[in-house]
Amino acid sequence: MYDAFEQSPYKNGRWIAPHNSEDIQNFYFRARTQFDLSDRLERAVLHLCADSYYLLFVNGLEVSRGPARGTHTHNYYDSLDVATYLRPGRNVIAVLVQCMNYDTFVAAPVQPGLIAEIDGVVATDASWEVSIGNDWRRDVESYSIQVGHSEWRDMRLEPLGWTLADDSVAWEPAWVIPLSSQLYAKKLLPRSIPALIERIIFPVDIPVVASVPEVADLCAVEISEWMLQEAYSTPSESRITGLATVLSGQEGNARIEPAPDGSGITIIFNFEAEIAGRFKLELTAPEGTVVDVCYNESVKDERLAIKHSQDSYHFVDRYVLREGRQTIGSSVYDRGFKMVQIVLRNFGSTVEIHKVSAIENRYPFVKRGSFHCDDMLLNRIWDVCCETLEACTTDVFTDCPWRERAYWVNDLIVENKTSLQAFGASEVHRRAFRMAFSEVREGELFAGVCPCPDGYDHLVLVPTNLFVVLMLKDYLMHSGDKQLIRELLPKITIILETFSRWTDDRGLVSPDERYWNFFDWSYELNDISLNGKTTSLLNYLYVMAMKSMLEMAEISAAKVDDTAYKLRISKASINLEECFFKQDEKLLSDWIDDDGRSSHSSQLAHAFALLSGETSVDNRKYFEDALSDTDILIPELYLHYFVFQAMQMCGREAEALGRIRKYWGNIVKTGSPTIWEAGIHECGKEAFGGDGSLCHGFATCPIAFLQNVILGIEPLTPGFESFKVEPRSLGLNSAEGRIPTPHGNIYIRWVSEGAHLNVELKVPRGTIAHVSSGSRYGEGRHFFKIKINSMPGGVIDCQNIDTVSQAVGVR
Template sequence: MNGFWIAPADIADKQNCYFRARRTFRIDAVPNTVILKIAAESVYRLWFNGKLVCFGPARGTRSCNFYDSVDVARYLQPGRNVIAVLVQCMNIPTFIAFPHQPGLWIVLENILATDANWQVLSNDEWQEDVEIYTLQVGFMEHRDLRQEPIGWQICEDDATWEKATILGKTDAMNHKRLLPRPIPMLKQTTHLPQYIPSAGYVTNNPTVDPKEIALSISYQQYTHAHTLKDDCQSQLTTGSDITIEPSPDGQDIAIVFDFADEFIGYAQLELTCQSGVIVDFAHDEELEDGWVKAARHHYRTADRYITRNGQQTLGNTINDRGFRYVMIVLRQLTKPVVLHRMTVNDCRYPFETLGTFTCDNTQLNRIWDVCTNTLSTCTTDTFLDCPWRERSFWVNDLVVENLVSLQAFGDPKINAHCLRLAMCNARDDGWIPGVCPDTGEDNLVLVATNLMLVIMLADYYQYTGDERLVNELLPQMIDVLHLFDAYTNDKGLIVAPDTFWNFLDWSYELNGTSLNGKCTSLLNWLYCYALNTAGKLAAITPPASQASDLSQLASDFAERIDAHFWADDKLCYADWLDDHGNPSEASSQLTHALAILSGSVPEHRKQYCVDALDRNDLLEPELYLHHFVFQAIQQVGQTDPIYQRILKHWGAMVQTGTTTLWEAFVHRQGKEAYDDAGSLCHGFAACPINYFQTGILGISPTKPGFDTFEIQPIPHSLSHASGTIPTPHGLIHMCWQSINKQTLNIQITIPNGTRGYCQKQWYEPGEHRIEYTVSQQTESEVLI
């Protein structure tokens, strides 16, 4: 049974489009299993017989969509059944969807599929010409619940429905591939607010114009009402009812809810009130003077709802929101309103926290917890940059998130999906956009991201042993590397196309520097790193002969980089060449980290590069690409700077009380970065996880898939550390205690299928006690 894509007539070009679809059917008996497949452009909510079943789908790209498969047997009943769906489509390109037109596709196993017999109803409930919530997400939600056809999920409404229109083979929708969802459905948990930081009265200004709601919320005058705040604190944080009386002088009423952590999902307010009350919701990660600021830079993080009479639930209906704080503003209130409950329905990828870390430094323990919490919060149907501002899959962020999520959670499904998704999003010219899906602009091609892809694949392979994915994606990644052949200058160096974004790390932009249009050593060293990494992977894929070609190309480039970027007066590589082809005054630690990691730096420059990794006169990276700097420092065996910087930057950050990692902390901090719009929950800042596991605990795979691993802990000033390391074979349990500065007692449990190497000795599966000499280094040649 094949389903058709369906929609109401004449909505193909409608922006911010909502529609409903439903179908009644009868069955004699309910089978044990009934699989429903469902896809939508772009998001849906599904009900059976009035009960909410699920929502989705996983985001796609410009060329593919995904369908969800759900067993719905427990929602069915003998006799009459009703399937009902709400669909929403921004119908503009965003960083979450690249829609061709709104549509719905369903196949209910052996029972029915979407066709012309379905009923559909165009929207009257959501205002369509509204403000952009953020450019990356799309429109705000402006919903009038008085227009909802009550009982529509069970066919009890009296609204006028029409027959569905089948989208034909020539419609754009049918030119996208439709693929099965390769990752689990999201995990849902419900949370009450923990605090009511503020409650009070607002200058009465309901702002009829739906394109000024966020500005109105942000710049109205608020007066604190401490009695109201205390009453809300005692009732709403426990899920108890509270009656809110209208203010005597007709002022609006604002209440701020603090959920004490960052969440991604749905803010839901259950209340009973009169018809026509306006309730504005504003979302953010921090407060200003006790209130939520919904207008930051060009972001407008607010939604509006208009109530019907009676009990109802308000809040974002179908598109998720990210926040720690939610502020509601009750407007046009003339009668008491009863607030029953405010909750967040958090929806994220169902990671199981398999990786653990603890030691005698409570600050390091806190950093680990904040890192893993951030990663979890930043993962839904893809890895996200942040929940609050964009909820976008920036592919470059994956260079950190891919590795550390495997170390923290050991679930490779989302990693493989994201790598495939990125490659599936290739442009017609072969370049991989920096965000997936992208909106088509050249400046969304991040040149460095195209080089990082093969590094991500190598990390994935080392931790999973998934050779199939390497065989699948490596040829395309090598083709991407060859695209750079067309962008060499007269010196034989790579120069990024002017129309692309030559972004590596925010340390440049936050210090007033753009690398666009520049010939940089960073990009060229990263190119060498990518070539050598691709060469190593190519050795396991046919034809293996290309491995030596790639390595030779890297060697040739390294010679040219050294010839043109080395600055004798500074004893380091310049970051770029000026207009006359001379080395710039500017240089960075990141340049030298990439040189070391490339494996192609000339022998006579190596010590200078090692020294440069911790030189204070060179630009330090932001939190993000400390990832590469830490890896380079660890590779050369001088790890104390990693330990000290983790305490300096990440340690100072967690001392603020934050539960999640910030987007910036080295050069700017928190919201002050990025024009007052810095994210306070950013997964790409989680690189300390890698050092905690491979450095302090000292466990690193030495063959793909943890077929073998090394045991080489680095204690620093700690007296003990322990943790679990997820592998494809099960958990490695590692614990060490310091006897003196040079000796550790190690207890380790090795799962079946792998074995560990420590101090020239192999350890088979089982429990082991090892007396470890800290100064003794693992002989790498034994492990190759």
């Protein structure tokens, strides 16, 4: 049962915690050890893991925080060379640990625990000492259902000097968690991604400063309820001085004076960037001063909306200060924000604010991909989409920084491909796929969110289990990583077998109604549920997934029963149009039931049908026309990803580009640095009852369109060993960009000249470029012209003329 633990780097280290802490929720504890060294060490690798978060100090210096999020079956340990922090003589390793001790969308803890070891030097055992973090109050509001509790910390109770073992608090011997604990059953895996980039960001503006009434009961838990209702008034000029000095990024000197009536002061700091990280406020204050810290993305009615339509959303933390200078902000876990509101209360003498900043954490992407054309709006859309992806990627791809910071696997259908196009393949893609498959649930399906709390079967998103096949194919084509495909294909087979068990005698899939048949928010925002229904969307997607699986199996030389899949594809395809196509309306019905075909149709269903390759010659034109039909349901920003692919397939690229300019253009024209969660059926912050995110990675599909269509580059074989070159001008005069591949970057530049495109193409070594005219080019820089003829339906016929190459090409 514990083989996974025994194969980890821990030879002597065991999980430790305070005794009887295994059932306490929202639990903090400190652990430390002292040891002597006779000499300096050239190398000292500390392997460290906590369930669920840690903050590491070595000899009083903050060294690291972590770990990378795990799942119900895996924990990840960090390996840190701490030799530079150690010294001859006495040394202290100290760790702060936090565990919600219940499932959230970012952690799946077993119980509070810490395990650490430097081989031959020190390891967690009964010789360590621990102390319960009583400076954190446990019975507080939920911050969000996705993250856990808010933080309420009394700084007066912190054992100052504890990181150097120089405090006066009574510590107790660590409890060694017994081997019977499920902590030892979880696999301990090495961190599979590089360290995140930490960047210091300072606020650029202070949009609101106001006085707030004195609060009688500062022990009441319901902070967010009355914060949204408390009245604001204008403070006297003499009460607040020097506030603008904290915008410099240097040591400021803002002074806030107390008022005779006991009123407090509220201040909003605008960082003008979407941040996943930590807010830091350095200040000097009298003992007992209370600081409430609120997080959001925009100001509404001169305050941040910190309590939302879901009762579990209360985006506020509280700190009770000790006397003197101190720094406050979230202790071990990140917050997401663009704006931060602080409220200072209960101070009887001057409060001085010295510095306001944020520490942003992002995955270390390299911006290998690029796009630039003569339309500045499209350039801005590309840049904002890339910024959105970066803001949404930390230790894995996440939906948004502010509301959840959760890894929604369905979002990866867009984030996976667009990040591959913008940044190239990296470890975070492999980690994302392996994490998802480690959470396979009862019924051989995985949930939409990873990790997913136990008992949340409704978060098993049916289409996501088919999307993942398409995601892996995108990953294979862009990365060339056949090893991961061979590793995961057996698990894909199990998932597809579940869908096979859901098929009827027509070969059509009707999913288990317990699960969420979620495709795109356009349905839910229009009060439409697809749960348990036999839908055209899911069935065409099922065909697409089976075809993609067979293609990957052939490419990676994996063994699958291709005969069985071909029979399933054939059986479903024969019946799809017969069951779903409405002859009188010339549209696909979104679902069928006992009463026959529903009256509801969507652009998305027709996109899936076209992309599946299973449309009849007689009806294909109707399917293509439906992509432009505004009388049927148009998808939200998210799954325009598939509609744009279908438009590209049938020569409607100009219309797709028009939608990008309209919907994504409307967002960037507001000055937003990132792309919103919703921008069609509802918009921005007002979407989802005020819970709408202003930064959502799943809304970045224009990256794919601009690279595949305007630049015209797509892989034909895994890893771009061969790739297509078929740029579309669509009214533009010029475009250029880089496309990352495992062999190096492809570079393309074209300029429109009458009926031709003058093209410059750089082909990396080990790849072959295939131009639509039939010409092929190998390594080197090539110059040629493409003749453009507009054909019926918008299809572009490209011919190469007057070709000149600076390297020996393959013709």
